[in-house]
Amino acid sequence: MSADDSKAHGGRGSGAKPPERVLSCGLLVAEHGMKTILVASSKGGVGKTTIATHLAAQSALEGRRTVLIDADPQGSSTRWCERRAVLDSAVLPLEGSSRHKSTLKAIPDDAQRVVIDAPAGSMSAHLDAYLEVADVVVVPVLPSTLDIEATVPFLDSLAKHPRVRRGQLRVGLVGNKLKPWTNASQQSLGLLKAWPYPVIAQLRDSQAYVMLVGLGKSLFDYQSAQVREHQADWQPLLKWSKR
């Protein structure tokens, strides 16, 4: 972490050292008393980075010291954090595409929320270290039969993870880029709701996401009536992830 990163993170002292926990993979991690949200799907282009950056922005805007682990070598989340570094609600980026365990050890002791943006192509075995520490996994799905079918192997691999089986790691689906007025979106939502995981948000297709994420911003940085309508789409997801 650089000095600038430390400023982006609020630059506050870390206080007393937190207790530690030994994971089943042998890694010793600090118990930060924080929520860790993994945004993941093996399918590319479904909205992982859009959702991860929005969750990080929302957390930082609520005053939490927030870390965004960019597990994707494409680096989109890292660039988003860099564009945001001048704001009071800056988010600390951590590069986490390889050496996942070292990345987790680099989380500052005073972090209050960690969001992990996973890369396309990862099945649960590739994300093991992150699955060991996450409290929830958010899986974005696009509203088409082909996209839903392509996500099934990833969800199956998650279902076999011991922490998911033991109920220690909750999995939620997010319908993304929905056009609620179309039959395709309604049919896809019907398919998603038939799965054993809850649909925790239905996010509309909107150019606002494309534009704002490119600027290092999120919908939560604005308060216009139109933006507030889109923010409402996120409420079930925010509530579910806080549980």
Ligand SMILES: Nc1ncnc2c1ncn2[C@@H]1O[C@H](COP(=O)(O)OP(=O)(O)OP(=O)(O)O)[C@@H](O)[C@H]1O
């Ligand atoms: N709700 C939405 N409405 C409109 N466009 C969206 C929405 N969500 C994401 N997008 C756009 O879709 C594209 C893919 O989104 P994003 O990069 O977040 O997906 P990803 O799953 O992270 O992709 P990758 O697998 O390449 O990492 C981007 O151009 C993004 O701006």
Ligand SMILES: [Mg+2]
């Ligand atoms: Mg991405």
